[in-house]
Amino acid sequence: MRAAQPPLPLPLPREGGGEKVGLELDVGDLRAGYGGLPVLHGISLIAPAGRITVLVGANGAGKTTLLKTLAGVMPPVSGSVRVDGEALSGDTPADRVRRGMALVPEGRHLFPDMSVRENLELGGYLATRAQREEMLDSVVGIFPRLGERLTQMAGTMSGGEQQMLAIGRALMSRPRLLLLDEPSLGLAPKMVDEMFAALRRINKAGTTLLLVEQNVFQALAVADFAYVLGHGEMIAEGAAWELRGNALIKRVYLGEAIAG
């Protein structure tokens, strides 16, 4: 049996509210991989409550694998995942959603032949009907464009709009810890700015964010803390402002940019 959870508070809008909303995520020596092929060789990181923590790293470093393991999509080989100091109980994605975690996955994985409204409704699949309606209003408040297109099929929207919908769908479960896997991938620069602004607002309302990004400098600009993942191992960590000047990051990412 799981211990009784306090009811999940509405994360939005909650500027200046006294109650703590965000969860702290504490990952210890996590190992995971695919069918015996190890990808994560003992990852430790902390995403402090109510803050934005960014995780950067080259392609294939294991960022997506880490987030999928945290979301319960794939089982870890060993290691611990704690939320507010408490080990996670249950191992399915639904258990994680109930605990207040949500993942905006790489590639979005929206329901393309369903309307924007249906996508959002399913985002609140585990919530009550009243909570779903309340959250739908909040989400439309952050992404007014979704509100204008509630009846449009998700698959017919632009990439940027789909990304907004993917974030909105994750918010529908009222997460206190939101994991995002490269949300700016493939978006036009204006959309990227809009999305980072939305992430800032979501975080301002109290939700903890763990953000995986290739858009390193923009991500470091909004983040409080940052981690750099090498091949399955953390190679740097610190305050985001420190890492912005970090020679390693500059070399890795400017090098990547030139090579890629």
Added chain:
Amino acid sequence: MNFYLFIDLVVAGLVTGGIYAVVALGLNLQYGLMRIMNIAHGEFLMLGAYFTYALVKVTGASPLWFIPPMMVALFLLGLLLHRLIFRLLAATSPNAEAMEARSLIVGFGLMFIAQNVAQLIWGGGMSGQPYLDAPVTFGEVTVAANRLLVLVVVAAASLALVLVLKKTLLGKAVRGMLQAPLGAMLVGIDTRTLHPACFGLGLALAGLAGGLLSMVYELTPAMGEPYTISALIVITLGGLGNIPGAIAGAILLGLAETFGMYFTSPSMKILISYGVLVGVLLLRPKGLFAR
């Protein structure tokens, strides 16, 4: 063509199409959700038909009484088969292709077992005992009552399923699993309970078709096979995972077969089905309703 003959053929085509729709809906969920290529799907139709008919013979009561409990029994059989076989296959298959291939082989096994069990219990030739075959007259049009009943029940069942999938949160969850399995997992949809339930629902729907057919046609242990083929054609016509598309495809196929067989010969049935399939795919390679 004379008007009454035309109406006759339309009714016959709709009856066949409606049965195809109910059979195909279940297979569509099984294949679309779990990549189970259940080649034994028609055998559950056959079991439903025999089950209903055997009880009618013993009790003398109307087959309609036995269809609901038979559907429940097949649903439970579906849960059991999923638990014993397909869950293991899903857990050990490295990818969707392997799952399809392995479930196909399992399906052949189930098909042989089901057909031989039926043969053993009921023997080869159990002639159907038509129920309600008195004609009903609307003005000058005459239709057998049992065909009308079949038509009403399959239409109601298909409509109910479409409405559940379209309007309820649970139905939307099933469509969500069809359209984006990872997305569905991430919002907390529990595939561990919904997958077996949908598999069982598929068996129950095949059983419904069988129970209805037992009022109209003769039963044989191999009677289900052509329905599996038709269901696969219907799914291809309508688009994988597309439920309204499958219903439209089923009606199209039922009408085309009925009219085609009337104007050529009943032995042309399979040729006509494949003709419809090839024709539609030439015009619309991704199915009738591809965007």
